[in-house]
Amino acid sequence: MNERYSRQVLFPGIGKEGQDKISRKHVLMIGAGALGSGNAEVLTRAGIGRLTIVDRDYVEASNLQRQQLYTEEDVIEKLPKAAAAQKRLKAINSDVEVKAVIGDATPPMLEDLVKDVDVIIDATDNFETRMAINDVSQKYSIPWIYGACVGSYGMSFSIIPGKTPCLNCLLRTIPMQGLTCDTGGIISPAVQMVISHQSAEALKMLVEDWDAVRTSFVSFDLWRNQYTSLKMGKAKFAGCLSCGEERTYPYLDSENMTKTTVLCGRDTVQIRPSTQGELSLEKLAGQLSTLGYTVKGNPYLLSVEMGSERMVIFNDGRALIHGTKDLTHAKSIYQRILG
Incomplete structure (x- = not known):
């Protein structure tokens, strides 16, 4: 032993x-x-x-x-x-x-x-x-x-x-x-x-x-x-x-599972895409940088900022929208950045 x-x-x-x-x-x-x-x-x-x-x-x-x-x-x-x-x-x-x-x-x-x-x-x-x-x-x-x-x-x-x-x-x-x-x-x-x-x-x-x-x-x-x-x-x-x-x-x-969730403890909304897929974070980072976003990342996620808005994107397409509890506003940010 x-x-x-x-x-x-x-x-x-x-x-x-x-x-x-x-x-x-x-x-x-x-x-x-x-x-x-x-x-x-x-x-x-x-x-x-x-x-x-x-x-x-x-x-x-x-x-x-x-x-x-x-x-x-x-x-x-x-x-x-x-x-x-x-x-x-x-x-x-x-x-x-x-x-x-x-x-x-x-x-x-x-x-x-x-x-x-x-x-x-x-x-x-x-x-x-x-x-x-x-x-x-x-x-x-x-x-x-x-x-x-x-x-x-x-x-x-x-x-x-x-x-x-x-x-x-x-x-x-x-x-x-x-x-x-x-x-x-x-x-x-x-x-x-x-x-x-x-x-x-x-x-x-x-x-x-x-x-x-x-x-x-x-x-x-x-x-x-x-x-x-x-x-x-x-x-x-x-x-x-x-x-x-x-x-x-x-x-x-x-x-029966919602696609948007307000996270406990923070002004943050999680958005989960209806279909699962793998994102190329490196390619996405390049695209967003050319559009004027401030992008930081690691092998697991990207942190994207533009003005007061910040979104963290994972490679499965899931995202955390920070600074809001408004699901509609969070979805609009998600769609604007990821389509």
């Missing part, structure tokens, strides 16, 4: 057998922001076999207050979070196979990625993606761990297909927080608390100690010294379209 895991092996809940299981397991991390980077580091240090990280964004200065894998250099280089996380995680534990996926976690992508995944961890900032995760979890019988935080408040719930209610069931019972980090801010201790709940649940699942997995919905407010744990067994709904008797997995239908 590798000496680096000796203290973890001494823990009775894991032991040598559990560590062997952890080293063979594959975790899919959806999101590489505050929750994603923290969970990814915990599991990488724990010695998981494989980690796939999906994220659509890049590192900005406002991330550094709570997103623990990133540095000021990542901000300067505007590295995609998934790529920056992969680089840092490989430096932490070179035995772990880390795959970075730079893009939006759409239903087709999720269905492609989960084929050999053991656990999914939710580290997203929007319910549209969470509902798609929930449906793909139910369709392929893969457990996943919900987590969210804003301000000093956080929550987490472990979802095991066939045993616990799914997120779609929960929404009939529990009103979810309406605030975002844009409107309510966020403090790092709340992030760390959710990470602790999620990563602990992930380790239980990875060692296959299913009796230890928490089946209650946990929420807390660190500033107000509140902690709640709700039993959710009765929330399971037989008519649920995601996990019920006549399930249809409605959130895996791409037609």
Whole structure:
């Protein structure tokens, strides 16, 4: 047994057998922001076999207050979070196979990625993606761990297909927080608390100690010294379209996914083209430069500026329009630059 895991092996809940299981397991991390980077580091240090990280964004200065894998250099280089996380995680534990996926976690992508995944961890900032995760979890019988935080408040719930209610069931019972980090801010201790709940649940699942997995919905407010744990067994709904008797997995239908999204925490709109294709960033940079745009880039993206407008373009045609929450205005900028 590798000496680096000796203290973890001494823990009775894991032991040598559990560590062997952890080293063979594959975790899919959806999101590489505050929750994603923290969970990814915990599991990488724990010695998981494989980690796939999906994220659509890049590192900005406002991330550094709570997103623990990133540095000021990542901000300067505007590295995609998934790529920056992969680089840092490989430096932490070179035995772990880390795959970075730079893009939006759409239903087709999720269905492609989960084929050999053991656990999914939710580290997203929007319910549209969470509902798609929930449906793909139910369709392929893969457990996943919900987590969210804003301000000093956080929550987490472990979802095991066939045993616990799914997120779609929960929404009939529990009103979810309406605030975002844009409107309510966020403090790092709340992030760390959710990470602790999620990563602990992930380790239980990875060692296959299913009796230890928490089946209650946990929420807390660190500033107000509140902690709640709700039993959710009765929330399971037989008519649920995601996990019920006549399930249809409605959130895996791409037609139900919006093509424009206002990103959490910033005046930024993401625009995703209706058809996927690969852009030549080098060619595009040359074209935009001749039109008078200020263009900077790296192998993953282009940052395009003209006056007060700024757009970041990824090689799959996806773009982030900064400085606006107006979807119509954002689309007009996108169409003006990319056609």
